[in-house]
Amino acid sequence: MSEILGIMTHAIKNPDHFRRHARAAIGESFDGVLLYTPQGVDLHSKQIRGYLYRDGGWSKKNASYPKINLDIGFYPPSSLRKASLVKAHKELRFTAYGLGNKSKIQKHLVASSFLKPYLLPTERVQTSAQFSDFLEKHRSVMLKPINGWGGRGIIRVTMDKNRFQVEQNNKKTVHLPLSRLSSFLHGVLSRGGRHIMQKWIDIRNSEGSVYDIRALAQKNGEGKWQTTGTAVREGKRGVITSNIKSGGHAYDVERYLKKQFNNEKAEALTKSIAEVASYIPPYMEKSYNTRLSELGIDLAVDSSGRLWLLEVNIKPGKSIMKMVYGQNAWEQSFRLPYQNARHMLKAK
CATH class of the missing domain: 3.30.470.20 (ATP-grasp fold, B domain)
Structure with a gap:
């Protein structure tokens, strides 16, 4: 497809929600926009099922690969693998690629x-003993989901003598005995997956x-x-x-x-x-x-x-x-x- 900009995103409930993106592309002299999700890409037939924006409106379309693509999606685990396969395909050219976790x-x-x-002291959380040592050394630590964004799921853990306190946005501060540290960490990791720990600084x-x-x-x-x-x-x-x-x-x-x-x-x-x-x-x-x-x-x-x-x-x-x-x-x-x-x- 000549002069069509591909835009890949995580979900399309209503293509008109992406009208601003389409108009920006038209403003840069693209003939149109092909809006799609990773699930709409057939890597074998080299066809994309999506929505084509042209002449001010959207229509469902099966199309060949655009010559240039923009990725604006935030992919949940269920579609992350397919998104990665699409981005890795040599015949699908994107303006930018990922950095990993x-x-x-x-x-x-x-x-x-x-x-x-x-750079602050930062480590991937592997075991509760490693986390305990890191916390004892730095006294206050930020726990961050390894794939988190927008401040979601960040926890501050602070050691205070025989206790530790847990702070999260919009939640009441919790004080627990150090004997509960291992079970607390297990609960965080089982609910939120992999995390990094970073020394807290007073900002x-x-x-x-x-x-x-x-x-x-x-x-x-x-x-x-x-x-x-x-x-x-x-x-x-x-x-x-x-x-x-x-x-x-x-x-x-x-x-x-x-x-x-x-x-x-x-x-x-x-x-x-x-x-x-x-x-x-x-x-x-x-x-x-x-x-x-x-x-x-x-x-x-x-x-x-x-x-x-x-x-x-x-x-x-x-x-x-x-x-x-x-x-x-x-x-x-x-x-x-x-x-x-x-x-x-x-x-x-």
């Missing part, structure tokens, strides 16, 4: 001598709210990386994460940091944030030997003023762009992946 990403980050000073502001910094890095219409925007994400009072969807707010980075530290320190931190954010995208592409299109880079400043890199995400949300930079900047950030797709099609 948090444990794999951490291994790539640690391999960089530039990034190593910014609360002067009013006690947790905050971090999201840098949005994207390839532009020339296929070159740019930092589209950075913003402080401040969580609502009483929560352990700063996720916007959990009721948080976004603010300009330098102005926010000037309220927490002196002007000179805030300016130095803002410069370091920009350096880390510009370093990571090309480094990750080289380290993975793969192609990426956009990244969400999450950093944090602890109470002493030290900068840390928390994690790197593909398929980042863009709400910070609207909240800090305005509607036009948000719309531009939404269009950039389509401009990059158009560039890749022309450059082939």
Whole structure:
């Protein structure tokens, strides 16, 4: 199919929910959009069953592979394997590929001598004895699902003499005796699957709210990386994460940091944030030997003023762009992946 952009997602309840995506593609001179799920791809016949957007409307269609594809899905375990097979197929070309789970990403980050000073002690949870040792060493630990996103399922565990406490967003803090630590961990792993554990750092502001910094890095219409925007994400009072969807707010980075530290320190931190954010995208592409299109880079400043890199995400949300930079900047950030797709099609 000539000049058709393929868009793969996890589910299509109503194709009209993707009209904004289709219009962005049309705006970049694609003739139309083929919207599909991994289940709609027949890797043997090289046909895709999906919805074709053309002339302002959708129609069901069986079509050959588009020459360029965008992956916007968040796949549950039931469809993750098929999605991986589709992405691995040599004749289906995507603008970007995955990075794997948090444990794999951490291994790539640690391999960089530039990034190593910014990284927190982090390990994959293997046994309750290993977790107990890690907790005893660091006293307070964040437990994160290895495939989690958006702050979901994160737990803070803190040791206090012969007891430990468990904190989760929107749940009452629980205090348990240390003799229950092993059974507690078993319960977490049996319900939520694999996890990593990461040293907790105090990233609360002067009013006690947790905050971090999201840098949005994207390839532009020339296929070159740019930092589209950075913003402080401040969580609502009483929560352990700063996720916007959990009721948080976004603010300009330098102005926010000037309220927490002196002007000179805030300016130095803002410069370091920009350096880390510009370093990571090309480094990750080289380290993975793969192609990426956009990244969400999450950093944090602890109470002493030290900068840390928390994690790197593909398929980042863009709400910070609207909240800090305005509607036009948000719309531009939404269009950039389509401009990059158009560039890749022309450059082939």
